[in-house]
Amino acid sequence: MKTNRFLSIVFLAIFCTGALYYHFRQSQSxxxxxxxxxxxxxxxxPEKVHPKLGSPPRYDIYQTRPDNPEVLAAVAFNTYDITPRIKGYAGPVKLLVAISTDGTIKDVRVLKHSETPSYVFTLDEFMAQFKGKNIADSFQLGKDIDGITRATxxxxxxxxxxxxxxKAIGRQILELDVGGPSGDRPKTLSYIHIIVPLMLFIVAVGGVxxxxxxxxxxxxxxxxxYLGLIKSTMVSVVQLVNIGMLKFPDFVTNPLWYCLVVMTLLxxxxxxMVYCGSICPFAGVQEVLFHxxxxxxxxxxxxxxxVAGQARYVKFGILFVxxxxxxxxxxxxxxNVExxxxxxxxHASQAGWAFVVFILTLSxxxxxxxxxxxxxxGAFNGLLADKSIYKIQFGPECGGCGVCDKVCxxxxxxxxxxxxxxxxxxCTLCNKCVEKCPKEILFLTRNRQQGLTKHD
Ligand code: SF4
Ligand code: SF4
Structure with a gap:
């Protein structure tokens, strides 16, 4: 349909211009x-913060007293300068860490992150746990530090x-005994989070x-x-935005992100609409409620x-905005509107929960x-589906009985x-029209067979 083509063009224009604008702004700051x-x-x-310098890059903070020359009181650093390869769910989490000269962590502040806001709403509370700890201490999640629920x-x-x-700053700059190398365990690829999504898509495609x-x-x-309750990971506009911003998670620690994005697109x-039709956790919830x-x-x-044809434009409007x-x-x-x-x-505010209840009730x-x-x-997936290689199409024998219209x-x-x-x-590829067609002339097919009507 011409309208879908127009919507695809608007999407591409907003996505490309928006991404370019974002990167231009980033290059300026x-x-x-x-x-x-x-x-x-x-x-x-009255401390005096010296400009960032040295290797590893850091800020030296001096105490200033009228009777004394400057005495080093603390050191602060951006974690990204020292551990750029450590990434959260959607990319690096940049933190400013301030350490007193005796090795006590004075404060940890979030500078930038690309995580899904609904999942890291307690990030500041989480950071507060580091305050007052000594850098020689262990920082094991679940043992020494409580993780953020659903954002492990x-x-x-x-x-x-x-x-x-x-520990690097303590050892190299403050010359403190921080014990052996930090307890950073080697990362191992979690094959289960490749196998499960792969199987999920195979089952879904098999169903279609x-x-x-x-x-x-x-x-x-x-x-x-798996995606909803266990991993809290769904295909969402957050991934689209992060792709535009070129913020990607580490494959070894988060293979599910890549599997989900690549398999949904493919x-x-x-x-x-394989993802929307047979995989999305919220689709299942809505179907159960409707039944x-x-x-x-x-x-x-x-x-x-x-009415439905006009109302569907709302989701495209939301996507673009x-x-x-x-x-x-x-x-x-x-x-967060998702x-x-x-x-x-x-997790949500009262208004957020009211919105969830409203949508579930309508479902x-x-x-x-x-x-x-x-x-x-779903609007974005639909724009891709509009150009899919295989489509449900009907043969020339169609007598126009309208059964497919009624059962969809x-x-x-x-x-x-x-x-x-x-x-x-x-179209969510539910196959109801294919099954109910009395003449059995609806197919999921690639080639427009002779006599098939051109829909778009
Ligand atoms: S359109 Fe429905 S099925 Fe598709 S992502 Fe949105 S909620 Fe899930
Ligand atoms: S009935 Fe046919 S057209 Fe409607 S969603 Fe199912 S497969 Fe798509």
Whole structure:
């Protein structure tokens, strides 16, 4: 459809311009300003902060007394200068660490991070645990430091970078005995987080190609348990923004991020909405709620094709606004509108929870209300699906009975001139139309066979 092409162009324009704008702004600024602000917040007395210098790069902070020459009181450093390879879930977490000359950690402040805001809302509380510890201490997560619930990777990255950086400064600059090398354990690739998402996509694709509702259900359940409950990791606008900002996590510590992004993109451009149709944890939640509503015989909330067709533009609007806002403000906090991030992070303000309850309630009365009208990442997946190599198409024998239009749960089919017109960005590949077509002439196919109607 021409409108989908127009939406793709708008998306590309916003994404490319936004990313360029962000990188231009980044090239004009550096961490020095943030470091200076943190230093001013920490050292509020008469101390004198010397400019950043040396190797490892650091700030020396001197006590100034009228009767004494300057005496070194503390040293502060940006963890990124010492441990640039340690990354959180979505990239480096830059911290300013201030250490007194006796090795006591005076303060740890966050300078910059790219983590999902809903998951790291207690970052400041988490940082407070480091205050007063000695750099020779152990910083083992779960033992010496309590991690942030549902943000283990970020917590680990912070603990490791403070530990490694502080011990390096203690040894090389303050000449303190900080014990042996820091307890930084060698990172090992977690194969389970490659195998499980791979299996998940294989099962989901198997469900689509084999028209198998059991496999589809299994994929949705696994997506809910593994991605939603266990890993709290979903495909979201946060990943899109981070890709535009060129912020990537470490593959060894976070292979799931790469598997999820790569497989979603690949499956979308080859088959269509595999992720949205059979994997997204929030999709499963909405479908269960909708079926519950039908079991309870509550009246379904129905929209005409015209109303639904216009309402679907809302999600594209949200996608464009969230993208533009993220690139302008320089982080992905605008993506907090994504309801599943709130739900699976299990953290929100009262307004946030009210929003979750509102969406879940609407899901009881209208099939996938969030996906159809509001989900920004669903809108993005839809734009890819619109160009997918394989598509559901119908053969020349179509008599225009309209059964496919009636059975499509997301209203992706409309009869136009007695022929079904499929809106591919809305099609969740559930195969209901394929199964119910009385003439069995709907196929998931690549080549437009002779007689197949051109939809787009
Ligand atoms: S549209 Fe959004 S909520 Fe729905 S399945 Fe896709 S990503 Fe999940
Ligand atoms: S019934 Fe609708 S959503 Fe399901 S495969 Fe057909 S067009 Fe797609």
């Amino acid at each position: 550096n961490d020095i300003n943030l470091e200076n602000k943190a230093l001013t917040d920490i050292f509020t007395g 990777m970020t917590s680990e990255a912070v603990a490791r970078s403070v530990d490694k950086g502080a 190609l084999g028209r198998n509702t059991f496999l589809r259900g299994l994929a949705l359940l696994t997506g809910f348990v 499956s979308s451009v080859i088959l269509g 519950l509503g039908r079991k309870l015989k509550w009246e379904e909330l129905k929209f005409s094709h015209k 969230v993208l533009a806002a993220s690139f302008i403000i320089g982080n992905s906090s605008a993506a 309801v599943f991030l709130i739900l699976f992070a299990a 009881v009365f209208h099939f996938r209300f969030w996906c159809k009208f509001l989900c920004p990442i 749960p997301v209203g992706a089919i409309q009869m136009v001139d007695d022929k079904p017109l499929i809106d591919y960005p809305e």
